[in-house]
Amino acid sequence: MILLEDVNKTYSQGAPALNGISLKIEKGEFVFIVGNSGSGKSTLIKLLLKELEPTKGRICVNNRDLGKMKRREVPRFRREIGIVFQDFRLLKDRNVYDNIAFAQKVIEKPTRSIKKRVPQVLTQVGLSEKYKSFPKELSGGEQQRVALARALVNGPSILLADEPTGNLDPKNSWEIMKLLEEVNKRGTTVVVVTHNREIVDAMQKRVITMNKGVIVSDEEKGGHYYADKYVSL
Amino acid sequence: MRISTLAYSIRQGLKNIRRNKLFSIASIGTIAACVFLLGIFYAIVTNFTHIVDNAEEQITITVFFTNGNTEEYKAEHEAIGEQILANPDVADIKYTSSQEAWDEYKGVYFGEREELAEGFGDDNPLANSASYTVYLKDIDKQSEVVAFLKGLDGIRDVNYSESTAETLSDFGKLAGYISVGIIIILLAVGIFLISNTIMIGISVRKEEIGIMKLIGATDYFVRSPFVVEGVLIGLVGATIPLVLLYFIYEKIIGYVMSQFSTLQSFIDFLPTNQIFKIMIPIGLLIGAGIGFIGSKISIRKHLRV
Structure with missing residues (x-):
């Protein structure tokens, strides 16, 4: 479960990135967060990962108050959260298998269990045949699937995806979304930050719209229309 | 620490050294120079102390x-x-x-x-x-x-004889102060240089460190390969001058004695083995220590993710 109570975040210079955000996401939900650039979506993700500290307010993730969490407890907390980025952030000098195994090595899983677990997630994202390929040999969609596999390999209870389809064509975008939906069906809470209007409208999930650091709408089975209203092109 | 984590740290540490070959060699060179100077200094101070001790025994x-x-x-x-x-x-x-x-x-x-x-x-x-x-x-x-x-x-x-005793005692103290001063300066230079080398390795792997931290790596896990890198560079850097000093020490003593034969009657230099029994562990410890501290200093600020 994710809970934010009156959260503010102001960077050293400029206007607040988040301004009085209160939000509750239940376990097992699938939520889209949409909004203009600079609306505070990425700041929100960073706060949930405890990459940033809020200026004010309280954030609880999986019943743990992040404000009270000690620095040495952060790594263990992050192991409960999978993260996928727009630019994939794969290690270019390692092949697909090693990129995924890396996430398990980092949390010091024994080699035997890594050898068992990595092929499972590779099958789950449909890349079992490309385990020897290097990132540069893969398409954008395939790279994002590797990133997704890496996020899933440690069995997180929450999956955060920051613009996961931002660099992908529509076909690959849909494939990634289908995978995320599948992950959600298995019980993982999924939070997707996106600009992809077509997907948001089609999937009919909960949609939280942000603008200039505040939540302007929170629709149970919403679309991208609120965001459209605020996008100034 | 798991054996697999230890193996990972060593593998990555070696990889870092290979990747930044030039800077690693430069660091090894600097540490070698530091340990070499320390070694020479140690040999001089120990021999001096030994000579003073001998003289003191006569008092x-x-x-x-x-x-x-x-x-x-x-x-x-x-x-x-x-x-x-x-x-x-x-x-x-x-x-x-x-x-x-x-x-x-x-x-x-x-x-x-x-x-x-x-x-x-x-x-x-x-x-x-x-x-x-x-x-x-x-x-x-x-x-x-x-x-x-x-x-x-x-x-x-x-x-x-008050004056002889006081002079020798003052000499001993002076040698002690100078040696502490020079050792501190050399250590600081060594730590500064190695931390810069490691910093370059870190900047190459900045993204990787960021990813590691976000997927739940502990500071200790992120730090280990860099510490291994620093300690290895330190050990290699210390070994070279120690080997060199081992072989030239005796030659220098022999040369000094043959050139200034009058010294022989009242100066007795320490034998190679006696000097190196202590200089080798100290040199290796200093090399490894400079590497350890230098790498810890440079990685510290990158762990705040």
């Missing part, structure tokens, strides 16, 4: 008795000897009887012309001059021991 205090005749007052002298030995700053004492004092005098002043002493017949002009030679544990304590000796009953006179 003794001579104690004469109020009743200095051995034949009559032997028991009294022995009692005083026990009191002197009980002083914690006294290393040893040597008794010179009246007869020994006279024999020694004759040896020194009459030499081979023994006939000059014949006029004394069986008389001992130094019959009242039995003495103790007192050896000190620490030359710094000479004045305290002199005061103690003067305060004892049955003592007529205490002979000592």
Whole structure:
């Protein structure tokens, strides 16, 4: 479960990135967060990962108050959260298998269990045949699937995806979304930050719209229309 | 630490060194230079201390008795000897009887012309001059021991050389201060240079470190390969000058002795093995320590993700 109570975040210079955000996401939900650039979506993700500290307010993730969490407890907390980025952030000098195994090595899983677990997630994202390929040999969609596999390999209870389809064509975008939906069906809470209007409208999930650091709408089975209203092109 | 994590850290550490070959070599060179200078300095200071120690051993205090005749007052002298030995700053004492004092005098002043002493017949002009030679544990304590000796009953006179003792003691202290100063400077330079090298390795892997932190790596796990890298560079950097110094030390001592043969009579250099028994572990420890601290300093700020 994710809970934010009156959260503010102001960077050293400029206007607040988040301004009085209160939000509750239940376990097992699938939520889209949409909004203009600079609306505070990425700041929100960073706060949930405890990459940033809020200026004010309280954030609880999986019943743990992040404000009270000690620095040495952060790594263990992050192991409960999978993260996928727009630019994939794969290690270019390692092949697909090693990129995924890396996430398990980092949390010091024994080699035997890594050898068992990595092929499972590779099958789950449909890349079992490309385990020897290097990132540069893969398409954008395939790279994002590797990133997704890496996020899933440690069995997180929450999956955060920051613009996961931002660099992908529509076909690959849909494939990634289908995978995320599948992950959600298995019980993982999924939070997707996106600009992809077509997907948001089609999937009919909960949609939280942000603008200039505040939540302007929170629709149970919403679309991208609120965001459209605020996008100034 | 898991064996697999240890293996990972070593593998990554070696990889980092290979990736930043030039900077690694530069770091090894700097640490080698640091340890080389430290080694030379250590050899000089240790030999100097050794020479000073030898000289200090020659500095003794001579104690004469109020009743200095051995034949009559032997028991009294022995009692005083026990009191002197009980002083914690006294290393040893040597008794010179009246007869020994006279024999020694004759040896020194009459030499081979023994006939000059014949006029004394069986008389001992130094019959009242039995003495103790007192050896000190620490030359710094000479004045305290002199005061103690003067305060004892049955003592007529205490002979000592204040200026020699003070000069040697000051020399020792000066050598100590200079060595601490130079060691601190060299260590600081070494740490600064190695932390810069590691920093370059980190900047190459900045993204990787960021990903590691976000997927739940502990600081310890992120840090380990860099620490391994620093320690390995430090150890290699320390080994080179140690090997070099080992082979040139004896040659330099031999050269100094052959060029300045007059030194041989009063200067005794320490043998190679005795110097290196301590210099090798210290050198390796310093190399590894510079690497360890340098890498920890440079990685610290990158862990705050």
